[in-house]
Amino acid sequence: MLIDGFTVIVQIINFLVLVALLKFFLYGPILGAMDARERKIAARLEAAKAEEREAKKQASAFRKKNEDWAQQQESLFAKAAQTADAQKTKMIQEAHAEVDGLRAKWQTSMEQQKKAFLEDLRHRVIHQVYATARRVLHDLANQDLETQMFSALMTHLEGMSGKEWKSFIEGMTDQNAKIIIESVFELSATQRAQITKLMHDHLSEDIHLVFETCADSICGITIRPPGKKMAWHLDDYLTALETEIKKAVESAQGVKRRGKHKPVMKHHDTLES
Amino acid sequence: MDITDITPDQVVFWQWGVFSLNATLLYTWGVMLFLTLGAWCITRRISSDVQIPRWQNLLEIIVAAIDEQIHEVSGEKSGPYLPFIGTIFIFIAVSNLLAVVPGFIPPTGSLSTTTALALAVFVSVPLFGISRQGFGGYLKNYIQPTLFMLPFNIMGEFSRTLALAVRLFGNVMSGVKIGAILLAIAPLFFPIIMQILGLLTGLIQAYIFAILALVYIASATRAHHEKETETFKKGEKTDG
Numbered sequence: 001m002l003i004d005g006f007t008v009i010v011q012i013i014n015f016l017v018l019v020a021l022l023k024f025f026l027y028g029p030i031l032g033a034m035d036a037r038e039r040k041i042a043a044r045l046e047a048a049k050a051e052e053r054e055a056k057k058q059a060s061a062f063r064k065k066n067e068d069w070a071q072q073q074e075s076l077f078a079k080a081a082q083t084a085d086a087q088k089t090k091m092i093q094e095a096h097a098e099v100d101g102l103r104a105k106w107q108t109s110m111e112q113q114k115k116a117f118l119e120d121l122r123h124r125v126i127h128q129v130y131a132t133a134r135r136v137l138h139d140l141a142n143q144d145l146e147t148q149m150f151s152a153l154m155t156h157l158e159g160m161s162g163k164e165w166k167s168f169i170e171g172m173t174d175q176n177a178k179i180i181i182e183s184v185f186e187l188s189a190t191q192r193a194q195i196t197k198l199m200h201d202h203l204s205e206d207i208h209l210v211f212e213t214c215a216d217s218i219c220g221i222t223i224r225p226p227g228k229k230m231a232w233h234l235d236d237y238l239t240a241l242e243t244e245i246k247k248a249v250e251s252a253q254g255v256k257r258r259g260k261h262k263p264v265m266k267h268h269d270t271l272e273s
Numbered sequence: 274m275d276i277t278d279i280t281p282d283q284v285v286f287w288q289w290g291v292f293s294l295n296a297t298l299l300y301t302w303g304v305m306l307f308l309t310l311g312a313w314c315i316t317r318r319i320s321s322d323v324q325i326p327r328w329q330n331l332l333e334i335i336v337a338a339i340d341e342q343i344h345e346v347s348g349e350k351s352g353p354y355l356p357f358i359g360t361i362f363i364f365i366a367v368s369n370l371l372a373v374v375p376g377f378i379p380p381t382g383s384l385s386t387t388t389a390l391a392l393a394v395f396v397s398v399p400l401f402g403i404s405r406q407g408f409g410g411y412l413k414n415y416i417q418p419t420l421f422m423l424p425f426n427i428m429g430e431f432s433r434t435l436a437l438a439v440r441l442f443g444n445v446m447s448g449v450k451i452g453a454i455l456l457a458i459a460p461l462f463f464p465i466i467m468q469i470l471g472l473l474t475g476l477i478q479a480y481i482f483a484i485l486a487l488v489y490i491a492s493a494t495r496a497h498h499e500k501e502t503e504t505f506k507k508g509e510k511t512d513g
Contacts (some may be wrong), residue, residue: 002279002280002282002384002385002442003282003289003384003385003388004282004293004295004297004385006291006292006293007282007293007295007297007298007383007385007386007389008385008388008389008392009382009386009387009389010298011297011298011301011383011386011389011390012389012392012393014298014301014302014305014389015360015361015364015390015393016393017305017358018305018308018309018360019357019360020356021305021308021309021312022308022309022312022356022359022360022363023356023360025309025312025313025316026308026312026316026332026336026359027336027355027356028361029319030316030319030329030332030333030336031336031340032319032321033316033319033320033321033325033329033333034321034333034336034337036321037322038322040321040322040323041323043284099411105301125414189320253391
């Protein structure tokens, strides 16, 4: 008989025991380990996904920050450029103002120096011309300048027409008004009497003459009725001389200014660029 | 065991009345011990990390393959069937593979063993069917498609159990016997080829036995499973 009943029964039992043993030692642990691994991998994948999400979020945030920074940078650059332009314009204006101020100051100083020089020159010329004329007259003609000057004035006054005398005193309302005769030298008594007589003859006996000496006055004699002035001195000549000198000085300044102006313009160009 | 001994049941080491310790039982216990100790040695230091020992990897491949096969055939989760079907496959496969060990007589070459396994399948089919469909539901399968099919269905149950037992026994026994005969005729070369072929045959037989058992069990439970699937689909349509 190929089939043994006892063996069949024992084999069935053996098989069931083997099923139990393998379930306990093989399938249970192996499936448990596989499930645990799957859970772990799933957890890791989930964690990785979460990290990826977080990374994407952070990347997005960083991108936004970078864009913001770029915008801020552009804005700051634009602002800086604007500020620099404004500063540049301001500095150029200040430099122009400073140059203008310096120029004005220099011009003022030059004017003052010129004025002072001309004044000084005028005085020197007066004294020199006066001294020279006196000396020339004395040495060559044996004449006194003051005397000759007074004589010439008297000749001029005596030659004046009635209309001129009338015009001379038209500002005088009071017949007793005084006429100031100012001279740079002391008039002698004779000379005073001569001019007093002349005034009385042509104008009025009531006229009162006041003689004054003024050292600062330009060489000559000045007659001052109220509201009028008649000068007999070197002033016109000196004024003509002064005008000529002024022209010469200004011409010299013009050359200097043009010469000096070039570097200023160059400097100006440099600032502009 | 002699060439004249057609089954290892006939190799009896000890006997007392009906109780006998034959080669079938002895080698079955040897295979059981081998499987149990092997599984215990490998799984006692089991790891659920990504890095695992190679023997654990081997066991995982085997168990995962069985699990997948069950899932493919039954269309369900392998949970309740895995220990039963897996043990059938592993026991038969290991018994057949160990046939290459000189002196080892595969217990699957015993008709008693194959009968025992076939009986286990025979009993498990209605048990799984009843557990899934209930007693009445399972019995209804026998009168499908008509009541007249009842005797044929019952005959089919018995005949397929018999076919299971005899197919495995015949293949294993014949393989061993052919090997022994060829060893006697041409001892140098042909026995090796036949042994290699025997290993392949043994694995195929293990696979066939396990798959057929699974198909029988699945056919007993599938009717219920299909009903559940249809109900689910109807429910989806109604909801949709």
